[in-house]
Amino acid sequence: MFKSFISHSRFSLLAHFILWFLIVSQLLRIGFFIWQYDEVSWNIINLFRTLLTGLFFDIGTITFVSLTAIIYYVLMPNRWIGSWADKILVWFFTALTIFILVFTFFAELTFWDEFRTRFNFIAVDYLIYTHEVVSNIEESYPLPLLIGGVLLITAAVLLAFYKTNAFTHTFTHHASLKSRLAVLGTAAVLAFFYGSFITNYQAEWSSNRYNSEISKSGIYSFFAAFRNNQMKYNEFYTSIENDKAFALIKGKLSDPNSKYSNNGYSIHRTITDSMPSEEKKNVVFILVESLSGSFLKEFGNEENITPFMDSLAQKSVFFENLYATGTRTVRGMEAVTLCIPPTPGQSIVKRPENDNLFTVCSVFKQRNYDCNFFYGGDGYFDNMNAYFGGNGFTIYDRGRGSVLSDKIKTTRNNINDSEVTFENAWGICDEDIFNKMLKVADVQYKNNQPFFNFIMTTSNHRPYTYPSGKIDIPSGKSREGAVKYTDFALRELFEKAKTKPWFKNTVFVIIADHCASSAGKDEIDVKNYHIPAFIVNLPEANNQKIQKQCSQIDLWPTLFSMFHWNYESDFFGKNVLDPKFEERALLGTYRKLVLMKKDRVMILSDQKKQASYTWNKEDNSLKPLRMDKSFLEETISWYQTADYLFTNKLLK
Structure with a gap:
């Protein structure tokens, strides 16, 4: 059933996108582990707990990232599937989202280099002062090369999706009411669960700060910091x-x-x-x-x-x-x-x-x-x-x-x-x-x-x-x-x-x-x-x-x-x-x-x-x-x- 969902359904592209995000997020997490190899805990239990905790938060992240696309796929009438409007919207917003995520992965690397942490309240503050931050990035890193690399990776990901017929299946398969409700219901339950019961603090399970930070998802951490930038002492x-x-x-x-x-x-x-x-x-x-x-x-x-x-x-x-x-x-x-x-x-x-x-x-x-x-x-x-x-x-x-x-x-x-x-x-x-x-x-x-x-x-x-x-x-x-x-x-x-x-x-x-x-x-x-x-x-x-x-x-x-x-x-x-x-x-x-x-x-x-x-x-x-x-x-x-x-x- 899952294989069919990935390769032969209206939701094929969405499934490929989610799987790509989860794989790249784990590779980034492993990269941070290697980066701090002499300070993280390599105990086999701690290693697997770090990766599994990270996967858990990545699922929450991609649920929220994909929510708008899920609503679009669910509500689009079958008679309009594969139309020019459908193709333009899907191609454009898929490319834009992948570009933003790839850029975010690069940003996480530079943020880690500076602060040895996933996104936090500092990243929220920097979003406000765009002139200083953008100028700092331009003077600290080869920005044309960075943007060029992001564009190249985005194009490569889109090409991979195209080669696996993800776009073709998305534009040629109709979605049954049952499959629509299943996808929308799953997304709604996950969004409600993560939004109501999961906090970023729950990623901080280890006495080793690096293991806890690597367990987090950068995007999830960013929005958690955005919501909790001021804290009342007694609370x-x-x-x-x-x-x-x-x-x-x-x-x-x-x-x-x-x-x-x-x-x-x-x-x-x-x-x-x-x-x-x-x-x-x-x-x-x-x-x-x-x-x-x-x-x-x-x-x-x-x-x-x-x-x-x-x-x-x-x-x-x-x-x-x-x-x-x-x-x-x-x-x-x-x-x-x-x-x-x-x-x-x-x-x-x-x-x-x-x-x-x-x-x-x-x-x-x-x-x-x-x-x-x-x-x-x-x-x-x-x-x-x-x-x-x-x-x-x-x-x-x-x-x-x-x-x-x-x-x-x-x-x-x-x-x-x-x-x-x-x-x-x-x-x-x-x-x-x-x-x-x-x-x-x-x-x-x-x-x-x-x-x-x-x-x-x-x-x-x-x-x-x-x-x-x-x-x-x-x-x-x-x-x-x-x-x-x-x-x-x-x-x-x-x-x-x-x-x-x-x-x-x-x-x-x-x-x-x-x-x-x-x-x-x-x-x-x-x-x-x-x-x-x-x-x-x-x-x-x-x-x-x-x-x-x-x-x-x-x-x-x-x-x-x-x-x-x-x-x-x-x-x-x-x-x-x-x-x-x-x-x-x-x-x-x-x-x-x-x-x-x-x-x-x-x-x-x-x-x-x-x-x-x-x-x-x-x-x-x-x-x-x-x-x-x-x-x-x-x-x-x-x-x-x-x-x-x-x-x-x-x-x-």
């Missing part, structure tokens, strides 16, 4: 009573220098320094794209690609054991502006109602600083302009226009073509954005205006292109070249800044937004959250290497304490230099929320799951650990309170 994660959570966090944040404003669900407090100062040092803050700690010689790298930053580590306040809160730029921005643990789902930078929050800018504004955000691309990307503009920053970017919106009353300054020497898909090179900041700082100094200038770099990002002749690695060849160019640009910035009259009174803060890669075989790849951070140009007596384990959210509270400032705070971060500082790091993905204390790691997952591990720093492995209730409740409290404060607009 998805284990929670405790708010009274208990806030009491626990207030205890963690309290110290002799802090006084809470009220006893409710708030962490707002006044920080009072024992030797308060009104000194106003300028601050240049540089958030460096994808600067993994592993790139620095200071942390064991032998390629000598960060000579300038390695030299800074010897003459600055250098954080040796600091961890990023997330895996994307917007997470880093969230951490360094709000000093808050990563909330589940989208970063606050991209959420609605994220304006007029209490940020680092608020502290500077209270002291009459001029606050500016510099970005070498169009700040529309990732909602950066709306976020920074809505929270008190003046914008400098490559977009067009002077006012962001009627709601956000801030100035948006365009970086002119005359100020640009090199530009790629993501924006102008690091030298150019630094030079723009220097120009603005000169004006601020001339106007006797203390400044806080926030720079987001872009050069250390695929396609890894930068001005030629600057370093000894050709542009566009490798991540290592992009890192070395960023290091070169930082050296140039300091050389130029040292000639400025405002340099002596200016502190430079350099930190990564996240690591270059964050994927590993375990639930959380801890090593790939380790990033460097520097505070440069404070009095020499302050220079030191801080070995305490800490987080991005601790950077500003530490610097404000070194300034001896009194200030209001809604920050979850603390002063790392406090002798009573309790070492810990908060990190996660958009679904995993993690508290790490020394080598103990607690992971909260959606579906109200949790797991406890010990982390072996030597081989970057996680070993299961017996659940500790107090550790679990502390982990819950950090994230539950952060989510509560933002959701209930208590960070305004």
Whole structure:
């Protein structure tokens, strides 16, 4: 019967199409297995479970992909089968669908190369910012060759269907009422079953993250992420009573220098320094794209690609054991502006109602600083302009226009073509954005205006292109070249800044937004959250290497304490230099929320799951650990309170 359905029926082409998709999807899955051969579990049971789970999700995917075609085949009257209209519609939409799927298979390969995961919320975000993404693809890959290859494969598949008479049978066989109802009923039942009872999370059966990711279907994962891009903490994660959570966090944040404003669900407090100062040092803050700690010689790298930053580590306040809160730029921005643990789902930078929050800018504004955000691309990307503009920053970017919106009353300054020497898909090179900041700082100094200038770099990002002749690695060849160019640009910035009259009174803060890669075989790849951070140009007596384990959210509270400032705070971060500082790091993905204390790691997952591990720093492995209730409740409290404060607009 099945053979007849494939070779001698109105549904012959549909059957060939479904079978082709299932075979190619499994071949892609096997390809990913071979790609990660040294990190996947090759246990025979795990191997077959990965492939069978993948087949299960592929069936769901092709059911939804084929649904429109199934309805067409079922409803088309027999007297019109084989007509010119029928042939044109079937040929065109079959070819178009195959082209899209082949292109998607190629896209999955490039996405895996970058993120070591099937499509997720990042792919959903990239769908919104088509200019940057398409430009990045054009500059990173031979697009004409890629499109040509997709067209060639599409033609080959259509030819194979033609040679097996799939088109002929589809256009010459009538469909009985029984066969129509059977096909439509099967599709309807499968669509209802997958749509109502199956979630993408069910593919995550293995403790080896790679096996779970390979088990997924990329298209199915994409639409699952599209539906679940924002996650309410209490609906998805284990929670405790708010009274208990806030009491626990207030205890963690309290110290002799802090006084809470009220006893409710708030962490707002006044920080009072024992030797308060009104000194106003300028601050240049540089958030460096994808600067993994592993790139620095200071942390064991032998390629000598960060000579300038390695030299800074010897003459600055250098954080040796600091961890990023997330895996994307917007997470880093969230951490360094709000000093808050990563909330589940989208970063606050991209959420609605994220304006007029209490940020680092608020502290500077209270002291009459001029606050500016510099970005070498169009700040529309990732909602950066709306976020920074809505929270008190003046914008400098490559977009067009002077006012962001009627709601956000801030100035948006365009970086002119005359100020640009090199530009790629993501924006102008690091030298150019630094030079723009220097120009603005000169004006601020001339106007006797203390400044806080926030720079987001872009050069250390695929396609890894930068001005030629600057370093000894050709542009566009490798991540290592992009890192070395960023290091070169930082050296140039300091050389130029040292000639400025405002340099002596200016502190430079350099930190990564996240690591270059964050994927590993375990639930959380801890090593790939380790990033460097520097505070440069404070009095020499302050220079030191801080070995305490800490987080991005601790950077500003530490610097404000070194300034001896009194200030209001809604920050979850603390002063790392406090002798009573309790070492810990908060990190996660958009679904995993993690508290790490020394080598103990607690992971909260959606579906109200949790797991406890010990982390072996030597081989970057996680070993299961017996659940500790107090550790679990502390982990819950950090994230539950952060989510509560933002959701209930208590960070305004």
